Amino acid sequence: MLDQYLDVNPEVAQAIAEGKPVVALESTIISHGMPYPQNVETALKVEQIIRDNGAIPATIAILKGRLKVGMTHEEIEYLGKTGLDVIKTSRRDIPFIVAKQADGATTVASTMILASMAGIKIFATGGIGGVHRGAQQTYDVSADLQELANTDVAVVCAGAKSILDIGLTLEYLETHGVPVVGYQTETLPAFYTRESEFGVDYQLDTPEQIATAMKAKWQMGLKGGMVVANPIPEAFAMDKAEIDQVIVDALTEMDAKGVGGKDSTPFLLAKVAEKTAGNSLKSNIQLVFNNAKLAAQIAKSYVS
Incomplete structure (x- = not known):
């Protein structure tokens, strides 16, 4: 049922399936937390720190109505450039962002929800x-x-x-x-x-x-x-x-x-x-x- 809404990045999906460590990351800090290009640079640096410490990063957002768990560098770039035009998305907003096929930046609450859907247990934020x-x-x-x-x-x-x-x-x-x-x-x-x-x-x-x-x-x-x-x-x-x-x-x-x-x-x-x-x-x-x-x-x- 979730497959019709949820896209788990192949690297992240493989790590979860193999019992490897994965860390979820929110996206509001990218779209609403700081200006471009600093927001993208920071997001990619956070992902690299997680890799350097032996885990797989999974940055989470909603893009064109799809729940994304694990974003590509191109998707993070898009989110950073779009900035404040991306809708800040909490639990109540998720079904409407999906239904409208809109872009949503996940807060702590919505990041937890999407992480849990994918089977991720640890989430790092500010x-x-x-x-x-x-x-x-x-x-x-x-x-x-x-x-x-x-x-x-x-x-x-x-x-x-x-x-x-x-x-x-x-x-x-x-x-x-x-x-x-x-x-x-x-x-x-x-x-x-x-x-x-x-x-x-x-x-x-x-x-x-x-x-x-x-x-x-x-x-x-x-x-x-x-x-x-x-x-x-x-x-x-x-x-x-x-x-x-x-x-x-x-x-x-x-x-x-x-x-x-x-x-x-x-x-x-x-x-x-x-x-x-x-x-x-x-x-x-x-x-x-x-x-x-x-x-x-x-x-x-x-x-x-």
């Missing part, structure tokens, strides 16, 4: 979505969190995006039984910074320990994903006080302009990049590289 600041009034909660509660994919990230209400995000994950693992850290990283005032559920210090926990969770039939929080490398971390003030200023501007819904995260990230003279984008790229490396190491251990 940061997960979560509960937005002021959600008590707006009810603005990312679909990423509900997907983590329901879909059996581990997400390697640099924690929750620091534009979010991290405390409420953790409360939501706890309520839905999603474990938050800190890789070699007992505090949750906050995307641009290595630490926050919040703790993780478990600190695990090796990729092997994380893979073992993943196996135990799913072999026992415990539904849902896992957050693997991997701190940004110290050399690229930003000053916490500085980034916190930048985010407050960006939130104020967002409210004044009436930006909300799926437009809020791209708006805030763009404003943070602008207000930090591009330093936040450099940090963002480096933390994605770091997460890709760890995800590949976990994937290798998971299939061994």
Whole structure:
């Protein structure tokens, strides 16, 4: 049934069939995360890092209505050039993008869904979505969190995006039984910074320990994903006080302009990049590289 919608790249399909390590990658970071050609260069570099660490990359998107798990360099180039004209696609959007034979860039939630369809268990990204600041009034909660509660994919990230209400995000994950693992850290990283005032559920210090926990969770039939929080490398971390003030200023501007819904995260990230003279984008790229490396190491251990 899935074959009429899903295209799994032959290299990726062979790796899955042979029990080799595969790491899923999202595509919103390509179309909406940074300008061309930097977006394509970054995407291809992330894929190369995964290969260098012994796994097969599977960048995921929807192209002309086809669910793509594992994209060619030409497809990544097309997505990068098309940029913001590609529809940012979460769970609710998938059937309509397919029906319209349109192009869709996958978020954390939709990447997890397509990865799971193909049988991929590990996914590397920048940061997960979560509960937005002021959600008590707006009810603005990312679909990423509900997907983590329901879909059996581990997400390697640099924690929750620091534009979010991290405390409420953790409360939501706890309520839905999603474990938050800190890789070699007992505090949750906050995307641009290595630490926050919040703790993780478990600190695990090796990729092997994380893979073992993943196996135990799913072999026992415990539904849902896992957050693997991997701190940004110290050399690229930003000053916490500085980034916190930048985010407050960006939130104020967002409210004044009436930006909300799926437009809020791209708006805030763009404003943070602008207000930090591009330093936040450099940090963002480096933390994605770091997460890709760890995800590949976990994937290798998971299939061994």
